[in-house]
Amino acid sequence: MNLSLNYIISQIKAKVDIVTVIEESPLHLRKRGRNFIGLCPFHSEKTPSFSVNPQKNIFKCFGCGVSGDQINLYARLNHINNGQAISQLSKRVGLTGKKLNKKQRLEVIKWQEDKELEKKFTQKYNEMFYFLCELRDYMKERAGAYKTINHIEKDSLLMCYYHAKAIHEDLLNRLLAGLHDEIDFEQQIAYFYAAKGVVERWEKLLEKYPPNYSESTE
Incomplete structure (x- = not known):
């Protein structure tokens, strides 16, 4: 093209x-x-x-x-x-197909760059949504591995998640609304950056508390 x-x-x-x-x-x-x-x-x-x-x-x-x-x-x-x-x-729209002038060429380049940024934004938006979904499923599985509530309460990672669970669920719902285009683009950007902070925090926490929790179930 x-x-x-x-x-x-x-x-x-x-x-x-x-x-x-x-x-x-x-x-x-x-x-x-x-x-x-x-x-x-x-x-x-x-x-x-x-x-x-x-x-x-x-x-x-x-x-x-x-x-x-x-x-x-x-x-x-x-x-x-x-x-x-x-x-x-x-x-x-008044275009005749003549050769592009300098201004038009710059407009084309800007348009192409914007499209590429939009593509990257959509990809990262989807990645963060599914990361939070997988985090929710993992925490449910992690909690289910324990035999008693006392074991769960000793798991620092689980306790950290449960304290922020309501915020996570609300953020997931808002991200999902963005995936379905039920909110405008400005709102999608706002939730994107909110999710970005949450995801970065949990990536660090998961490195600090790896999924080796079976010893606490005895």
């Missing part, structure tokens, strides 16, 4: 949102929370499984699995391929 095409796509995504594509189509969707839902236009169904996220400009059908961005949706709804969709939408 050359820089010119990258620039055109970035401009289309910046100037043509997915809600506009929906409004120009025969789609009938209703608002649910931050998303829009309705019957999928790409397969026959009676229960709505087609979801549109206007914040991220993406759509997904949980029935047939089709998904994409506003360009993909425009192409599918108009029965054309993505290349034709890009050509039509580029004219709408």
Whole structure:
């Protein structure tokens, strides 16, 4: 993919949102929370499984699995391929496909860097969520290995976890809301940094108290 095409796509995504594509189509969707839902236009169904996220400009059908961005949706709804969709939408936003000038090239580079940062953020966000899930499961298993409550109370790591358990559960719920795009991006960033601090703390604690707790169960 050359820089010119990258620039055109970035401009289309910046100037043509997915809600506009929906409004120009025969789609009938209703608002649910931050998303829009309705019957999928790409397969026959009676229960709505087609979801549109206007914040991220993406759509997904949980029935047939089709998904994409506003360009993909425009192409599918108009029965054309993505290349034709890009050509039509580029004219709408005033792009002629001429050679990029210096300012446009810098915009493309910035857009590419932003996309890479977004990808890394999403990856780390997922990693922290699953780390906290695994930590919860591990602590449950660790507690279950003891025969009495007295043994549990002597386990410093378990006691540390139980004192912070309510905070962990709340953080997990908020991270999960972010994974489902039920909260805006600014909130996701806030919970990301909150989780980052918690994960870093527990990584150090797990190094200090390794999972060798069987001796205390006697």
